[in-house]
Amino acid sequence: MALSDPRDRGAVNRRTALVTAGGLVGTTLVGCLGSNSNAVRVLSAGSLAHTFEEHVGPAFEEKTGIEVHGEYYGANAVMRMVEDRTKHPDVIVSADATLLRDRLYGDFTHWDVVFATNSVGIGYNEQTEFGRRLEDGEPWYELALESNEGDISIGDPDLDPLGYRAVQAFELAENEYDLDGFRDKMMGLVYEEPDEPQMMAGVETGSRAAAIVYRNMAIDHDMPFFEFPDEYNFAVPALxxxxGTVEFTTDEEGYTAIGRPVLYNATVNDEADASEAGHDLVQFLIDETDLLVEAGLTVGDSLPRLEGDIPGELTV
Structure with a gap:
């Protein structure tokens, strides 16, 4: 299925810049998590960079007068930066709710708000052979096995839940279609891209045929998107x-992520300098569900959902 976004693609976000931290490249709004009495600092999963820059940040500032200063990385890297205090954010946002709880509960927070979900599939370039044949209805997994090494990219599974969800999707597809060795064969073919914007850029330019991405990322880039079936798109809580029959263990921390639905959650750092503004931003995510849907996310009937020892300022 091809998805389009009616928003103007020609506008350039002049507040966007690239920063390097801990060997990783991320996107940040002006401020780079620096101190500002009228700003809230956000450290977020990279798949929400466009959501915060183009939707949440401007709308929140218009409503409250508080600027959003954000940096965006793979959620594993986000957790590591908080744990080792490389970054000192007010608000922390993860693309894997369980990851945030496993890594940060106790030392940095005691609660979170699950505010949206997403689905996993293939963002592709329709001008490539892979894209043309996919649109003709050929099974994606057969096309993937016929692709050249590096034609398809995934996020780095050691840094990013999107990366390890791609690996898990390969394994679930292997089980679904009885494709002997499919996961391992795919891991020998794909390129692991640590920088999410570069993964999308490669597909847009045609230097890569496709990437395993979230639905909202395809919408952000006005890119055709083939959504995986429910059995392995991680979008259906009932599944x-x-x-949960598949898992992935990261190399660096040895963290084992069990397959689970995509759930975005946010919390305020116990060490936040602007905790009041942080709570205001999390409440904004709770209240402005239409804004999140406009950005390509999904907010089902069970969301938003509060977990843990919720501060009294927050309500659903």
């Missing part, structure tokens, strides 16, 4: 048990 959590099926997703």
């Amino acid at each position: 959590a048990d099926r997703y």
